[in-house]
Amino acid sequence: MSINLRDALLKSLTALPGVREFHLHALVSSPRKHLSLFPFSKPKCRSYLQDVLILLSEQSTPDSPRILVTVIEACVYHVPSTSSIILYISKVDSTGQCTSPSPTATLVRALLFYYADPTTRPIAAEHLWIQLFARAQSQYLFPNSADFSGKRPLGDIQLCGWWKRVFTDVALQLESRGKRSDAPMVIRLFYILPGYNEIEAEHSLKPVNASRPVTHSYQWTYGHPYSQTEIPLPCPRNDLDTEKTRNLGCFIPSFDDDPKSRFMDEIAYTTGPEGIKSPPRKRARATSSTSHGEDHRAVSNDGDDDDERRDGHNEKDDRPLGELGKVSVDEFWERMSFRQECVAGAVTGFFALGMSSFRNESGSDERSAVSPLAPQPGQVSSKMNKRVITSLMTGVEFSTRERAIRATELIEGTIRGLCEGISVVPAPVIHAPRPRPPTSSSEAHPTTTEQDASFLAPPRTPPPRMANGKRIVPDVSPNPFPEPETSLETYQTFIYGSTCISNPLPQNKDGLNENKVTSTPPVTILTARRKKKRQE
Template sequence: MFEMNLRDTLLQNLTTLPGTREFHIHALVSAPRKHSALYPFAKPKCRAYLQDILILLSEQTTPDSPRILVTAIEAGLYHIPSSSTAILYISKVDSTGQCTAPSPTATLVRALLLHYANPTTRPVPADHLWIHLFARAQTQYLFPNSADFSGKHPLGDVQLCGWWKRVFTDVAVELTPRDGKSALPVVRLFYVLPGFGQTEAEYALKPVNAAHPVTQNYQWTYGHPYSQTEIPLPCPGSDASADSPRNLGLFIPSFDDDPKSRFMDEIAYTTGPEGIKSPPRKRARTGSSVSRGGSYSVTSEGNEGKNDSHIETDDRPLGELGKVSVDEFWERMSFRQECVAGAVTAFFALGIASLIGSAEHSSVSPLAPQAGQVSSKLNKRIITSLMTGVEFSTRERAIRATEVIESTIRRLCEGIAAVPAPEIHAPRPRKPPSPSDDKATNENDSGPTLLAPPRTPPPRMANGKRVVPDVSPNPFPEPEPSLETYELFIYGSVCISNPILKNKAALKENKDSSASPVTVLTVRRLKRKD
């Protein structure tokens, strides 16, 4: 169906880098799973499916030299079938500073964005795509203690915002058809620097804009993307008519470790000038409110006890979500702690809409695992090993960490680490042992003390009734890792040998030396007559 998987797309783009070196990549994409927290305050609920993306890139300067991890990217892909829209959220991007110049990070990030932005390689059946990012400068994100390495020079706050703006611009320009015959997709770029006006933001990023001009079709819009109508928004209720109740929760998506999500929570549970309140607790069911059929309803004060055939639901937005507009939300974001802590931050959004429906919609469930995908548990286990089990403060430790992480991925795919363990039950009260149970008791006590395996918790009960969870179980089993999946979809390597480009300082020096000599005239001062 698609021309190239994610791993092959990334390797193909890495071949354009200058120099002689070998890259080794691990591209892990989890199987889709139900996710109800993308628009937690939308009514009705927005059904979305989430895939975790983890990309690890290591470099080898010579065939005999060791591998060293140089770049890591963590992202999430959200698919909303009801609106034929997908969201790619870039969560973290980090480097160790131990690569050969030029760094492959920018090339790798652009290739990832283009893989999902291009309809011919987009691995989900969605006609529209949004890419979201919150840029905040930090010394390290995914590589522990990499900030202690002397060769790592992280970008400053303004430099990082300009770097991301250049990457997004390159992606937008790349989506323009070269032949002029293909239907042009609608591409729009948005950015906001909280606390900055448009003139101040343009001046702060002016050096980047001057070095990388954009075409007329892809001019940046300073502001949020939730008032435009050219590209459909992901949540189906966001295009509701003016007569429907306004709900901020239909527009602002919630991502992990994103200041917008924390601000949305405060707005949702703020009921007045007295501050933040917890959600009101539902009225307890009384005997008079129960009908013979078992159904009940709780209405306004004084109306309890009326028998209805259904449970009334309140579709009103929580807290102040129905009063705060999108423009007011972004204006108030400028006063949030994450945005006024002394460093410049930025929100970026790129929207892509196809003029004609290009996605191939089929009857296949969006939860069905595709070839090359892994389980979300395997992905989380690798992230945990990377964040807590290794460090990158020196070259020797980075080499050792690379060996540990890469071998862990291969062993998990081969199933070596997934050796079935004996079932161990959690400790529970036991009756006094009898002589016939002595043997069994001794065998159980002599076993190793390990944690109990994960188990499905018992159903939650409220007032004698089972509470239905928000997310139903996944009908498809988690994909089993295999060596074939590892070799065909996850791991890949490429050797490059391209001419080395001269740096800007050398080019400037050569340009100055080749220019014609300039004669400097000395001004002679006249003597003042007495």
């Protein structure tokens, strides 16, 4: 039996230097049907979605309280028809209240490698894609953590360089694992900094990556991965596909809160110079109050019209929506450089890691025989993940150490209580005081700048592919498996775990610990001699 996610992450933390104790919570939801990964593909691509939430807290001494230091939110998409998996890293955040060095990079690398390594991957698939959109912000999932003086978030260039190093480390680790196994492995790395050409992007990230060179085996490709043919793309392709049916929506996946998804929606529902086109209005059925024969003819004629409209609708359904059939993948990324999310003054980056591992007959384990919707041991319901995220985003804050300690107790207590089936008392929602009602007509319509910013929800991608308030392709088939029920045994075996580490601190070139404060060497002050005046 392969190692579970919790144990794999805890094992990676044992190599960190220092003396401290880590407490980990790994929440993985059971698979559910998802039809919005490639919403514009023909035919529809059926995939299965899982939510992943990793919470890491640290305890510097046995008597000190726990403090949450790192959180990772990710999504796993499984496409059985192409034996592909997409791991999308949604958000990574830290509180800045951990002991140096930070465990965030180690935890992220362990998560990526867990799904990339075929021996630990919990889903039977031959192809894997890891994708993310890097955008520097002061805080993501830890509310008010930017107000803590010890938190030093990375800048835009630093964040892109950080992710490039993380992907490189995972690729090198996969290469080392592939050399020790008999299964061949193909690994490719891609990245794009919108608005930058290849030379500018390499020059911008070169100071960040100067000490971490990329080996020749994994030279990064500056560009998108949707034109290469070495690693199959997740969206299935039929033999009858033509250039008309194989549109832009068959290449680029859609994720929540991702600028590519918003741009895809605009392209799909834009029809040209006239702008956004509304759905065609259906003609009302004709009625007649004359003789029975005339009424029969009216109904039959209207039925023929319905058949013609239905056939015409099918013909239109076979065509790509909007401009999806006219915009190529290269043009999409070229136009992406002019999007507001990419030209707002900060450098952003799209990163992708693709790999294919072809297992032999002996390597096809029992995972391939399990239904994609069957919940595995240790998985929780998606509602539990959403409840924990809601409590984290609305019920607590991390602006000070005392508030972070209280927030850690509430969040970890919520997870344990939900697993035990205890109705956890929700934490009070933190809001600023509500504005007073207007006293004059001039105050009846305040401007956006006058309104309290705390009432403005963070920007998120709305539920895509909605037309007139209805899903375009409703998923009417029910899930044959019930939602998993968690228990205290599940909590202790799969969700919660801790590890104590006691390793020496790293040393610099002089043999001194990097975190050790050394005495300032004495400074010798040289005095300048005055030039004697020449006597005449």
